Amino acid sequence: MSGVDDWARDIKFETPSSLARLVKQVLVNPFANYAPAGLIRWILKATGSELAAANWADPGGWRSMVISYDGQCHQWSDKVLVGSGTIPMALRNRRLLAGRVLARVIDECPSEPVEVLCIGAGPGRIIIDAMLQAEKRARATLVDLNSDAHHHAHRLARSCGLGASIRFITADARHLDRYLDGRVDVVKMIGICEYLQDEQIVSIAKAAGVLMPAGAPFLLNSLSKRHGTDRFFRRVFGLHMIHRSVDELCRLMTAAGFGDFASLSEPLGVYDIILARKQG
Numbered sequence: 159m160s161g162v163d164d165w166a167r168d169i170k171f172e173t174p175s176s177l178a179r180l181v182k183q184v185l186v187n188p189f190a191n192y193a194p195a196g197l198i199r200w201i202l203k204a205t206g207s208e209l210a211a212a213n214w215a216d217p218g219g220w221r222s223m224v225i226s227y228d229g230q231c232h233q234w235s236d237k238v239l240v241g242s243g244t245i246p247m248a249l250r251n252r253r254l255l256a257g258r259v260l261a262r263v264i265d266e267c268p269s270e271p272v273e274v275l276c277i278g279a280g281p282g283r284i285i286i287d288a289m290l291q292a293e294k295r296a297r298a299t300l301v302d303l304n305s306d307a308h309h310h311a312h313r314l315a316r317s318c319g320l321g322a323s324i325r326f327i328t329a330d331a332r333h334l335d336r337y338l339d340g341r342v343d344v345v346k347m348i349g350i351c352e353y354l355q356d357e358q359i360v361s362i363a364k365a366a367g368v369l370m371p372a373g374a375p376f377l378l379n380s381l382s383k384r385h386g387t388d389r390f391f392r393r394v395f396g397l398h399m400i401h402r403s404v405d406e407l408c409r410l411m412t413a414a415g416f417g418d419f420a421s422l423s424e425p426l427g428v429y430d431i432i433l434a435r436k437q438g
Contacts, residue, residue, distance in 0.1 A: 162420045162433065165262050171251045171425045178242065182386070190390040198394050205235040209246075213395040218353055220280040220307040227253055227283055244385040244426060251424035252379060256348045256431050257287030259422065263375040263433070264292040267343045271323075272296040275342045275369070277331045277362060278350030280304075282311025285346060286318055298324045299338065301331050332358070334365045342369040345376040348431070352381045352399040356410055363414035372438030376416055380404045380430040404430050 174182070190198070202210035208231070212221040226246040231237050240246045264272045272294055276285045279300035289296050300311055308326040315324045327337050331347075345366045351359055363376065370376070383401050391397040408419045416434035423430045 162259075162422065165258055166255055166422055169254050169258060171254060172247045173425050174242070174244075174247070182242075182244065187386045187390075190387055190394075192389070195393040198390075202235055202394070206233045207235040207239065208233065209236050209239050210395065213397055216304075217395055217397040218399070220302075220304060220310065223249070223283075223349065224281045224310065226250065227281070244387065244428065245391070248385060248424055248426045248428035251426060252348070252429040252431070253284055253287065255422060255424050255429075256284045256346070256377065256379070257291060259431050259433060260284065260288035260344070260346055260377060261291035263344055263377070264288060264296050265294050266375075267294065269343060270294050272343045273341055274298040274344045274346065275334075275338070275366060276300045277345065277347040277366065278302055279311060279346075280307050280349060282307075282314055282324070284348055285324070286311075286315055286320060289320055289323065290318060296323065296344075299327060299342075300324060301327045301329055301334070301337075303328065303330065331362045332365055335368065338369060340369070341371065342366065343371075343374055345370065345374070347376070347378045349379065351378055351402065351407065354400070359407075359410050360414045363411055363416065367415050367436055370436040372436055374436045376411070376434045376436065378407060378411070378432050378434070380407050380421075380432060382428050382430075384427045404432055407432055408434070 209222055209225050212225060226240055226249045229240055229250060231240050274285060274296050276298055279302045282300055285298045302308060305328045308328060315321050329337050380403055381399060381401050404421045411434045415437050417437045418435040420433045421430045
């Protein structure tokens with residue numbers, strides 16, 4: 159896919175300084191990963207950490223995504239976790255990268271308005287970013303199991319002047335045929351593969367593929383352990399993420415009928431955005 163490598167050249171990503179990287183590697187990550195989990199949870203609760211509370215209520219859910227995307231925190235514990243934590247920083251980078259790639263593939267579509275399906279859409283930030291960037295008019299269908307996420311996304315869409323261009327479906331994406339029967343030009347599935355088993359990813363991709371013409375783009379992301387705090391997230395937040403490489407996800411998407419893969423990495427190397435095409 160010519161030009162894909164150029165899509166992210168002017169994005170202003172977040173990157174830690176060399177000193178910050180060293181401090182994380184030598185001090186912060188070992189403490190987070192190996193200090194008594196009960197002690198860390200007590201500290202986070204005592205300091206009123208909103209990120210911790212959001213993950214305890216719904217590990218990896220949309221509320222924690224909103225907090226990480228926003229990056230503006232009042233509690234000192236959240237300033238550390240969200241402001242300088244590798245995963246929140248990489249999430250903000252992923253948002254910028256995914257929004258850019260999504261806007262570009264929207265503009266490449268031959269039809270208008272472009273019909274975009276967002277699976278596991280959460281707070282809706284990435285599709286709204288993309289719709290605001292794209293030159294072509296798009297309409298988006300956001301699918302998520304959590305209706306509260308839809309309420310947040312709807313408020314955000316209206317505040318950006320996109321309320322009439324986005325609709326919401328609370329459903330299991332493996333059964334899209336029960337809710338959708340029209341053409342889908344673009345599919346976005348960012349931020350949920352790390353919580354799904356292999357067979358679930360293949361099942362969802364196949365269900366979406368039925369609605370897509372040959373050559374239509376499908377966006378998803380990989381997750382690397384380079385963030386260095388998987389043990390912390392499992393022990394303290396109860397967040398059990400599945401780490402897969404780009405190649406592993408491409409193999410799953412091949413089994414679902416996709417190919418012509420391309421990928422772009424955010425600068426921390428935690429997330430890659432993968433672009434697949436529906437095969438004829």
